[in-house]
Amino acid sequence: MSQAPSFWSKFSGARGMAIALPRTAKQFLLITVDFFGLFFAVWAAYGLRVGELPVLPLWQILLFAAAPAFAIPVFMLNGLYRSVIRYVGEKALWTIVKCMFLATLLWASLVFFLDVQRFEAAPRSVPILYFMLGTLLVAASRFGARWLIWLPVRRVNSSRQVLIFGANETGIQLANSLGQGKEMFPAGFVDDNPSLIHKDVSGFRVYPPERLPFLIDHYEIADVIVCLPDASSARRREVVAMLESHQLKVRILPPLADIASGKNLVNLVREVDVGDLLGRDPVVADPALLGKCIYNKVVLVTGAGGSIGSELCRQIALLGPCKLVLFEQSEPALYQVHRKLLQMGTCEVVPVLGSVVDQYAVSNLFKAHSIQTVYHAAAHKHVPLVESNISEGVKNNVLGTQNLARHAWQACVESFVLISTDKAVRPTNVMGATKRWAELVLQQEYEQSIQQAQLNGSNGTVFCAVRFGNVLGSSGSVIPLFREQILAGGPVTVTHPEVVRYFMSIHEAVELVIQAGSLAKGGEVFLLDMGDSVKIVDLARNMIQLAGFQPLDPVTGQGDIPIQFSGLRPGEKLYEELLIDKENAQPTSHSKIMSAHESLFSQTEFQVLLEELLSCIEQNQIDRAKALLLKVACQ
Template identity: 45%
Template sequence: MQKIQLPHVLHLIYPTWRRPAQQALDCISLGVAFWLALALRLQNLWPRVLIESASLLPWMLLAVICLFPSLGLYRSLTRCSGSYTYYRLVASQTLLTGLMYLVWELKGESGFPRTSWLIFWNLSLMLLVGWRVLLRDGLLFWNQRSHPTRRQPVLIYGAGAAGQELLRALRQSPEFKIVGMIDDDPKLLHQELNGMRIYSPYQLPQLRHRFGCETVLLAIPSLSPMRRRRLIQNLEQDRFKVLTIPAMTDLLSGKAQVDQLRPIQIEDLLGRHPVQPLEKLLRACVYQKSVMVTGAGGSIGSELARQILALHPQRLVLFEMSEFGLYQIHQELTQRFPQAELVPILGTVCDRTLLERVMRRFQIQTVYHAAAYKHVPMVELNPIQGLLNNTFGTLHSAKAAIAAEVETFVLISTDKAVRPTNIMGASKRLAELVLQALAQEPHATRFTMVRFGNVLGSSGSVVPRFMAQIRSGGPVEVTHPEITRFFMTIPEAVQLLLQASAMGKGGDVFLLHMGDSVKIVDLARQMIQLAGYTVREPGHPQGDIEIVFTGLRPGEKLYEELLIQAEHLSTEHPLIFRAEEEGLSWHRLRATLEQLEAAMAIQDYEFIVALLHRLVAGYPANAPIHALLNSPQRQQVLV
């Protein structure tokens, strides 16, 4: 016969009997406090006035049944009771004592000393709070005894408000056993917080040895990105596993709870101070407008769609050439925004007729053109398709927008368009030149370009590739020890992009402030450490994962830039700048584009390179050709 454990029985009866049990304990507490108040005051265990005052007992019962619930006393869980519950108890008991005193005085009875009411108030509070504290701590003790082997000893780093809240939330955790708090404030050293000792960060090695602690819970959501990065790196160098609470913005907005711990992500190390968005810019091109996103299934396009829907457009058209990508983003957005008008359109940006028909049919007012091929080595192998999609796809989309009288057209560009050494970058710079030239022509559409660097976690970026290599045990492949890139999180990039799109007057190129460039080898090293491994290198041959250098890929640069010319102007947003760059007239550009299209049709790669060199500043005249269709021999190109 299976043994039934006490916690299982309590779990079954608790939801039904929780409030009646609490009310019964409160009634007993009030009755005992009333008797003790008179007995202590009158120095008599059973004073006569106790029987005479029995008429007050129904008022106690009425308070427990009506007054206490109306003040929310039974809404909080006993095992989570804290100061807020006790404040309610003080208010409830003060009202009850005052009510009982008033009833007694109105009856005109005598023999009940007035000081007894003060004693009753004190004793009743002691008993009402006492049984709750005992039950709370008893449940905590039982819960800890029930999971003796599974609980992992951890330290909380941060003794501020977030650390205190995390300590309260995790006291009953079956997973973690809090063994101490860490804080760098010398005034808190060796103090206690809710019974938990506060230690200095310098004591971490001793604490690891003393408690067998391998994990630190980071509970400082307001920490600056630079200090946060330094702190995490120090903890990981000491071989601690680090978990963190959610960001302060998510805690304040109610999107997350303090005990929703997660592992440190690379975004935590590369993140920056969040800048409050300018609401008028954020909504200017979106709110109550008919909006279209091309490339809606991609990394940037899908995040654009999410943030646009949160700003309440009239409708959102999702334009995507990948059926699976379109299906995925449409399914996600339908579930997250059931009231939104979503229009999924399957098509390519090279089909100008389809684009114009869609824009006219749904009366599009704003287009965010995110459709592009962006993987540098892949476009090097397929240059004609890269030019068709990135340059001529932008041309067709822009022409369709002009014909459909779209108000605003925004091109999502890249830092690789600045003095490019590869086809992908040249094709994106050509797309910028197309919009700059069209902006000078007479029409109603306002063209804007927004240029930024790499986004973390996008398809084709180094972050998911490094993660896959780390999961497989390495090695992690970096092209060059000195290669650097700018990085930004996708949500931040899109939020800035939406604001920049509202600033353009026509033909403007905006830059997003990307912060400091990051050495890719340092990024690889940090990701290996985040995964709980060590780097195998000459000074540490017993490390887990090796970093190998494979050489620059075709068309790859050691570093990226955001400006072709040195000049840029500030805007009303501190992280958005306006570039001062020269364009071409549409008359001149159109003739060259026709030549380029003709050369692409006959696969004249030498002439294509010559035209790109003539049009795009920085593109080399002797750029090597890596097209797979250029030679019958198979080319060994590292992708």
């Protein structure tokens, strides 16, 4: 049995019908309400003056009807019928007062003229009472109607009205989608396009950005959605930077490439990420370079459960490999990445639990799976942890790389790509030094593979390293740490006010790593264009503001979350570099990838150094090992 519609459903239906009326019909309705309302106002003013509501003769009815007849043209000339009732603001109240004063003055002139002609039309106090009552009724009709229109919205959504920045086609679709839900309701658009400002788009008013403070106060706006899917990253950063100064919770709709699947737009709205402020417009990937070392091949990813490794696996799985082998020493991390790849269902995925330091495990890995391409992402990369665990850093980052690379060329692997870091350039910490040693190990193994290939008459393994800076959101990044500290109410800790770093999204970094590996001829160190460096203290301020707070000013005491400077950690630099010798960098066919051939030690010389390092580790001479690491890495 069908249930009778509730009061609120009937009211919402009537509201929807009223909003859907043509503009001319709404204006005619408002003029009619004003006419009868003002007629009642002048009649009530006369009644208040004489002490009763009298029955009027015809000539006096016509005189009282003249009051709204004077007022309505004045209202028209001053734009009272051009405004949209549901968006009418306090500024309209002053306009109503001015219009009523002028209209009352015109009507009072008529009354005064009739008094001169001895008609005794009305007492002199009636126009004053009419002005007061008329102003009250006209204002009440507009603000009362606005309150009624927004009443069901406020009932369902409480204070969850949102503004949409971007009165474009996608913004209109988003507004319509939001209007059908219960989470948020669009209060209007914000756009800086002069041709749209103060107009109605799909039933919603378009406001200029300068009106944001008024809208926030007047409509209790706490959220804004940036809907610029076809805009550049620079444009989106500019808009988000402007909005974050208004104490708003900012969300963003992804670029067009991310919404091409046709999903509900509301589900695609996400929180603004710091990458929206720091990111760059990515260069479109070259499909030939992406697939060259992967398509229809057996691919191995070491460190498959890490931030870079898991993204490598995800992108590789979409490029049509014959088999994807995951090598990871952390059981929980391996389980998670394997489970997600199985859900994708694009290729055969083989999880292998083990460490790159384990010679037996690595040897069996290459024998069992006939690996053709290796992406070596396994490494200890947290600077403070490696600094206090030098032996483990050397074993995993240096010896592990040597073990994996040697078994790779012995198994006739076609391509081997080492994931390196900008901290390997003139390092001041152990982690960076071990990664520079890993690059040197790779070059030595490349030389040996060439010699072996010449003896066997084969092509040999193409070895290369790809060096880049911080990736947004990785486990070693400051961004997750800052996010935790902000959620805890602060303080946000920054090592030094002048420390700067390069940042890149994980997706773009991995995409470039894959393409760089396809460009390799052998022995290169590839350098990814990281864009401009970013001050970490500015990053901290941006993240605080994106979370809806303000950094605490230590001088004035104003703000929410303090930023504290903890001092540079052992081995930490104010800035990072990508090149040892800037004159050695050469462009490649990809605009975001450079190539360098850096100076090598001879095989004999480097072997002596490596044995000395191993001797230091075996004899637990940690200080001596650290000194040797840094000395060699900085040459």
